Amino acid sequence: MRTTHKLVHTMRRKGYPRMAHDMKKIEDCAQLISGTSAKDSIRNDVIARVLGSECCGRVRGLGFGATPSKVDAQIQSNGRVRELESQLQTQSERMEALEEKVEALLKLSQ
Incomplete structure (x- = not known):
């Protein structure tokens, strides 16, 4: 039905077939750029790529x-x-490991 239309929908709201088509494109594009830095940019995110x-x-x-x-x-x-x-988490893990080593050394020295 969408392909037979000669004029585009001129109102602000898109019809459901066009919206579903755009949502499918957004999902496909999101899978393509999931590991890139474009997901952190509002000017170059998935929605801006698909909808303009x-x-x-x-x-x-x-x-x-x-x-x-x-x-x-x-x-x-x-x-x-x-x-x-994440840096704080790694540092706290290192501190815990060091504390365990210090406790083990104290037990050995006693």
Whole structure:
């Protein structure tokens, strides 16, 4: 039915067949870029690739007041927080291992 239409849907809301088609494309594209850095960029994410870029100064799906710079800053800070948490986890594991070694040495020296 979609292929027989000569004119595109001109209203703001897409019809269900077009929306389902776009969602399928989004799922396929998400699988392709899952391991790349594009998933962390709002300007080059899956939705922007499939549906096109949003109007200047807007972010699709986040409502009023969200700007690309604010969202990018939030994404960057969340990534940094995750990186620091993983570093903290590895350091705490190292500390636990060192504490066990110190306890073992203290037992041997007594």
